[in-house]
Amino acid sequence: MSSIKSSFTRYEANDNVWLSPASALNCAFTDHGIKPCVLASEAEVGKAMLNELYSTAAAKEGDINIALLGGRGAQELHRLLGEMATSTAQDELLARLNVFTQDALAPMGMGNGFSFVRDFERILGEAFFKKIKSFTPMRTDSSNLEAGLTEYLHKLETIGGLDIFFIGHGPEENQASHLAYIKPFSGAQSQHVAGIIPISSSILEHHISKFKAGGSIVSDSDEKECRTAEYILTLGPAAILQAKKVVQSVVDADSAPAKIKTYSTVLNTRLSSDRDEALQQLNANPGLWIRLHPNTQSFVLPNLGVSALEC
Secondary structure, rough: OEOOOEEEEEHHHEOOEEEEOOOOOOOOOOOOOOOEEEEHHHHHHHHHHHHHHHHHHOOOOOOEEOOOOOOOOOHHHHHHHHHHOOOOOHHHHOOEEEEEEOOOOOOOOOOOOHHHHHHHHHOOOOOHHHHEEEEOOOOOOOOOOOHHHHHHHHHHHOOOOEEHHHHHHHOOOOOEEEEEOOOOOOOOOOOOEEEEEEOOOHHHHHHHHHHOOOOOOHHHHHHHHHHOOOEEEEEEEHHHHHOOEEEEOOOOOOOHHHHHHHHHHHOOOOOOOOHHHHHHHHHHEEEEHHHHHEEEEEEEOHHHHOOOOOO
């Protein structure tokens, strides 16, 4: 290992680079499971996610730090936040928000239509970004991606980490799944706060298809550049586990039917009580990391095929 700017340690294996705070502690591996909240529509999921933000705002003073979810999963939340920004009723709340992106493909121009930043701007609107306290994206156009990611992490560390990690669920082969863009067998461990990992064909196709399904404005040249991306920038397990609350949404099983099986796998797979065996499970199926967080909401639609539970 070698240190980066003295605040993070660097771990590299099989071309995967993971960063962790120099003082990182291993988390307790307690499987809390997940309890899906089945809602009738995507609009209801968006309202439920917004209510989680309201709940956090009421429970604490000062800034609220959130990681936005890209793609289809949080579009209704983003529309509600965009509408909110067009009036003055919630200006005090908006002024408390420090907003972060959670993953990206790189290298790629920040103006590319397949960039999460452009998609957030499209739905949230100009007024939202003018009213929030700060917006910190992962830089995908930097000549030194690792230095850019480290600068991003310093900002996140300085403000005290995330209050809410809005997260999705992405399908992978063999009924595995990813959270953020932590892909299977990338070696992510509980102390890793972010990583730069080689892109996989499954994540590239998932990324492109979810942007198209979500109505993003993209061009042929955008897609051509996107398909030349070599790396994934992503928050890691430590960012998820250290967030005060994780709010998951899965709303697109109709356009991504593989999620029916991959979500069921996460729902029904208990992690081993043996730490080494659990790490093997998590490496093979990073979607399981959510089971280790004690304060999680998982909002889903009936098309995911899970039993309805009291929300």
